[in-house]
Amino acid sequence: MDSIGVLMPIHMNSYLEQELQKRFNVFKLWTFPNKTLFLKEHSSSIRAIVGNAAAGADAETIEALPNLEIVSSFSVGIDKVDLNKCREKGIRVTNTPDVLTDDVADLAIGLILAVLRRLCEGDRYVRSGKWKKGDYKLNTKFTGKRVGIIGMGRIGKAVAKRAEAFSCPISYYTRSEKGDLEYKYYPSVVELASNCDILVVACPLIEETRHIINREVIDALGQKGVLINIGRGPHVDEPELVKALVEGRLGGAGLDVYENEPEVPEELFGLENVVLLPHVGSGTVETRTAMADLVINNLEAHFLKKPLLTPVV
């Protein structure tokens, strides 16, 4: 298989790159100064793309690669892959579900605790020596708070399971009610937001879920409510979120993802009720290794004409 051209648009993980290079002819796009020239010279030898949550395969890239057969994404979210274009051209698409679920759900709980219990602020309080001048202020209890979840798939369910251990009543919104779940279902995001203290976004980014968190939802969540986004940045109308936090219309936010990564609105930097992470939901050594293995196993299966492990298209 070492003659098969595999394109990586950006650097994503050293282990993934090394393992791919052992098996395929890997083109690291970021090492080529002139992308147009690169495509002119190498486009016909590329049969696979390995993308991720930041860079996948848009229509232009797909059109530029006449022999592309598969896009294997180093992520579960495939919002950076033009799925319609892939379907139209018979290009297969795979992702990395399940192996990252626990980490992302763990991080959601971590963000909830960090926001409510002011973990980052408390840490800064100790490091700056302020503790010597007086005790830290009181913060907010997590146990028993009402947790609402948008998207009750693999990650949503894993967040719910963890929150149940904190005695939290769980409710959710998805396009259709899940008959097998005992959690309370709300048929709209506004109703869900009106009936929870903490709202967790865990659905895929598709056209209908872009700005699923808008001003109306933020206001329904209210002055004491906390928004946790471990989905994708464009789920949230970010200027509206910033305004609500600055004006005190929302209680707090824990964010792993942003509309225009790695840009983060600077107005958030000074707010104590906000915890900001650099899109690290699946960012542990263990999980990124498992994700890399899944990417490679999907590519090998494809080129050996075996069934794909985790097909999307």
Ligand code: NAP
């Ligand atoms: P999943 O198992 O496919 O679950 C998706 C859930 O979202 C399902 O319950 C689905 O239910 C619901 N959903 C789909 N469309 C919806 C809509 N229009 N409105 C409301 N709910 C909708 O996916 P997953 O593995 O849990 O992953 C979820 C997302 O998490 C990924 O797509 C990815 O973007 C994000 N993620 C982020 C990180 C990170 O680093 N922060 C890491 C991994 C994943 P219905 O179909 O019934 O609506």
